[in-house]
Amino acid sequence: MFDIVLGVAQEIHYLHQGCDMQILHFDIKPHNILLDENFIPKVFDFGLAKLYSVDDSIVSLTAARGTIGYIAPELVYKNLGGISYKADVYSLGLLLMEMAGRRKNVNAFADHTSQIYFPSWIYDRLDQGEDLELGDVSDDEKSMVKKMIITAFWCIR
Numbered sequence: 001m002f003d004i005v006l007g008v009a010q011e012i013h014y015l016h017q018g019c020d021m022q023i024l025h026f027d028i029k030p031h032n033i034l035l036d037e038n039f040i041p042k043v044f045d046f047g048l049a050k051l052y053s054v055d056d057s058i059v060s061l062t063a064a065r066g067t068i069g070y071i072a073p074e075l076v077y078k079n080l081g082g083i084s085y086k087a088d089v090y091s092l093g094l095l096l097m098e099m100a101g102r103r104k105n106v107n108a109f110a111d112h113t114s115q116i117y118f119p120s121w122i123y124d125r126l127d128q129g130e131d132l133e134l135g136d137v138s139d140d141e142k143s144m145v146k147k148m149i150i151t152a153f154w155c156i157r
Contacts, residue, residue: 007041008041008095021051022085024050024059024085026075027045027065028095029094031045032044058083059082061075074086089155096149101118
């Protein structure tokens with residue numbers, strides 16, 4: 001799982017920094033990550049992507065782009081400022097949480113409102129010292145999941 005996460009992060013970094021033009025994907029989510037026969041991740045579906053000059057660190061959009069549950073707040077709430085590559089980083093953070101928590105990041109059928117927004121659910125569980133209900137996993141896997149979750153929180157802050 002770690003290799004897949006690292007591969008996705010490298011793919012996104014390449015889109016933002018490795019091309020002549022900066023590519024903002026705007027729709028990073030599990031359905032847009034393919035694994036090849038060697039489980040190497042490939043980001044695809046560039047239908048919402050936009051090209052920008054690498055000199056433009058902040059760009060503007062006229063409408064929100066992306067999938068509910070993965071959209072960065074600044075794409076929806078215009079008063080939060082301009083758009084940057086951080087919108088894709090935010091989506092990556094939610095993807096990491098899904099992978100680490102082994103469930104979708106939006107649970108519309110949750111009993112409590114705090115369970116609907118996945119980062120709040122994870123934060124509450126960790127804050128209360130509760131397990132993330134990972135099932136039968138080794139201590140090494142638990143350590144890796146914790147690191148993924150910390151990284152995910154850095155991505156969405």
